[in-house]
Amino acid sequence: MFVVVDSQSYKLQKTEENCGVGGGRRTAVLAELVQQCAARLRSAVDRVAGVQCAAEHRLHSLLQQSSSDSESGGVLLSVSSTEQFVAYETLSNGDCALALCTPLMKRVHRLVPHAADIVAVDVGLPVDKRRHCRVIILTTNSSAGGLPLGVIATTSDSILQRSIELYASLLDSRCFYGRGVRGPTLLLVDDCPLLIAALCAVFTSSSCLLCTYRLLLSYWRELWDRRSAVATDQHRAHCFALFEAAVFSDTVDQLHANFANVQSDLSMVSQSRVISVYERRMEWSVCCQKRDWSALNCLRTAGSNRNLCVCASRALKDAVLGYIKSMKTLDTLLTFVCERCDSYYERRLTDTVTGRLYDASALRFMQEPDVGAHVMSTALPSHYEVTPHPPSTMLTSADGGTCHVELSVGLCSCSVGCSGGACIHLWTVVLDTQARSWLLSPVSDIAARRVLAHVASGLGCADAGWFAPSLHPLQSDDMLLLLCDDNGDVSGADEAAVELLTTATVAESTTAYDKSDSSFGLDAIGNKHVIINWNGLAYEVSLQQPETPIVESNNDDASAVAVSAPSRDRLRQSLTKIENAYVSHPDVMEPAVTAFCQTVESTELLEHLNSALLCFGNSFLTSGYT
Numbered sequence: 001m002f003v004v005v006d007s008q009s010y011k012l013q014k015t016e017e018n019c020g021v022g023g024g025r026r027t028a029v030l031a032e033l034v035q036q037c038a039a040r041l042r043s044a045v046d047r048v049a050g051v052q053c054a055a056e057h058r059l060h061s062l063l064q065q066s067s068s069d070s071e072s073g074g075v076l077l078s079v080s081s082t083e084q085f086v087a088y089e090t091l092s093n094g095d096c097a098l099a100l101c102t103p104l105m106k107r108v109h110r111l112v113p114h115a116a117d118i119v120a121v122d123v124g125l126p127v128d129k130r131r132h133c134r135v136i137i138l139t140t141n142s143s144a145g146g147l148p149l150g151v152i153a154t155t156s157d158s159i160l161q162r163s164i165e166l167y168a169s170l171l172d173s174r175c176f177y178g179r180g181v182r183g184p185t186l187l188l189v190d191d192c193p194l195l196i197a198a199l200c201a202v203f204t205s206s207s208c209l210l211c212t213y214r215l216l217l218s219y220w221r222e223l224w225d226r227r228s229a230v231a232t233d234q235h236r237a238h239c240f241a242l243f244e245a246a247v248f249s250d251t252v253d254q255l256h257a258n259f260a261n262v263q264s265d266l267s268m269v270s271q272s273r274v275i276s277v278y279e280r281r282m283e284w285s286v287c288c289q290k291r292d293w294s295a296l297n298c299l300r301t302a303g304s305n306r307n308l309c310v311c312a313s314r315a316l317k318d319a320v321l322g323y324i325k326s327m328k329t330l331d332t333l334l335t336f337v338c339e340r341c342d343s344y345y346e347r348r349l350t351d352t353v354t355g356r357l358y359d360a361s362a363l364r365f366m367q368e369p370d371v372g373a374h375v376m377s378t379a380l381p382s383h384y385e386v387t388p389h390p391p392s393t394m395l396t397s398a399d400g401g402t403c404h405v406e407l408s409v410g411l412c413s414c415s416v417g418c419s420g421g422a423c424i425h426l427w428t429v430v431l432d433t434q435a436r437s438w439l440l441s442p443v444s445d446i447a448a449r450r451v452l453a454h455v456a457s458g459l460g461c462a463d464a465g466w467f468a469p470s471l472h473p474l475q476s477d478d479m480l481l482l483l484c485d486d487n488g489d490v491s492g493a494d495e496a497a498v499e500l501l502t503t504a505t506v507a508e509s510t511t512a513y514d515k516s517d518s519s520f521g522l523d524a525i526g527n528k529h530v531i532i533n534w535n536g537l538a539y540e541v542s543l544q545q546p547e548t549p550i551v552e553s554n555n556d557d558a559s560a561v562a563v564s565a566p567s568r569d570r571l572r573q574s575l576t577k578i579e580n581a582y583v584s585h586p587d588v589m590e591p592a593v594t595a596f597c598q599t600v601e602s603t604e605l606l607e608h609l610n611s612a613l614l615c616f617g618n619s620f621l622t623s624g625y626t
Helices: 023-047 051-055 067-072 103-111 157-169 193-202 212-223 233-247 252-264 272-279 294-298 304-316 319-325 330-353 357-365 424-433 446-457 492-509 568-584 586-601 606-621
Strands: 002-005 008-011 086-090 096-100 118-123 134-140 147-154 186-189 207-210 373-377 383-388 403-406 523-525 528-534 539-544
Touching (some): 023 086, 023 103, 086 157, 096 157, 096 330, 103 147, 103 330, 118 193, 118 304, 134 157, 134 319, 147 157, 186 304, 193 207, 207 294, 212 233, 233 252, 252 272, 319 330, 330 357, 330 446, 373 424, 383 424, 568 586
Parallel strands (some): 118 186, 186 207
Antiparallel strands (some): 002 008, 086 096, 096 147, 373 383, 383 403, 528 539
């Protein structure tokens, strides 16, 4: 039997171990394969320990070594070959549990600070007659896209907890960026009660929320089902916009009002899922959590529901994750992850660090950097219709001609898109609109590039500061996602509010970084927070006190106050001051100014212009100028 993945075949012996019988023989073969894969991963770590190997790597100029280690011929590594990368156990009833944390995954654990805050958990299809294992993937989002943290597989849902315990046995105190076996602060999970219970039992210090991206995906799939009661494509898009606005509500009052609008809309023929989601709001909505909720320290209250959805969609939208979830046996899963997974992410991170952003982005979708199709925008922002050109055969499938793409969260009406995969139609819209929230952003900070180079290759010396809970290079180079719309069409009245937000971000970037604030769409002005939220019909801009409780209570006295933009002269004066400083000290500020200008020249979206200013501010602070 052959399993073909990304143009490579894996040959499996068609015997009883692949046909569901001969449990003893199957166990012996799998145990031998586990030993082989573990040895292969250990040898890979030993191989990158050579100084000559680092000198020949594409990123050799970014791979740093301490002088003492260079003289002695050794290299400090963040992962050693004595560690365990694969854990496997067979229970008495014949069920098997498997956990993998490859060397690259452990480097992500230890060197990427996002692993301590928010981790998205992706669950594959359950076991059936044709599928002999269920796959679970842990990923985290970063400025370089989604990065893996581990793969778990089991032949029965009854041993999910044991599988997660095996995964925890592969971790040490440095994993989850210093949180260790306590787990990340927040886990975004699919609607699987057994999995949620197992995760909470193992990672006792972690909070769990239903992933809002998965909620939207389930509703999207129901709308575009051929048996859907919603008749026209326009009504489907309208229904989804209303439901998305309700899920993205920032306050309890907004949530009640938006769900009331959804249920009262005549186009919403099927209300059962909407009612179910509303009744379970405590399980997924940030604004419905208690005031002492443990995960609040890694969230920003305004826009949290939307930001968590964006975080999960960016982390999970990767074609290689779809390949991993498609594995139907533990043998093929183990072989693919150990042989192909690390090399894939090494290539993608290398392209990102070296500035080949289109190649790196195309790799996430497993598509060419350029495809041909007609993309037409609709009345609703971020909703597009994709029609293949007659000469193109890449876009034609059993799904028919025109497909509908919702760019804000990355959904498509084709079969791949309705399952949450990275389809070619979404990639076509990303290329046509140049949506920078889906295209990987340039990494301008040299320290951040060094971190990513080490995560990708495992070569060189890991700086001690990368493990510290202070300002991390990847956090200073993060991209802020401030607006929900990816096509950048903002009304004139809102441009002033974005200008206000941009000015506030520049001011905030000159202050000390507090790790309790993660890089999501909220900035401070004095003692107030700026809120920019897309409600499905228009942008809403307001200021909110940071101490406003987010408890579901009738006594909630939070109020949003409309604000007016400051004078544009203030922004002009700030830019003039920066220009004068650049003229006086060009040698110091040249890298920051060059990165800033390149980003602004290639960016048309307001959210990314704001990111460019933040990137410039952080680069200026770390450039050594005093």
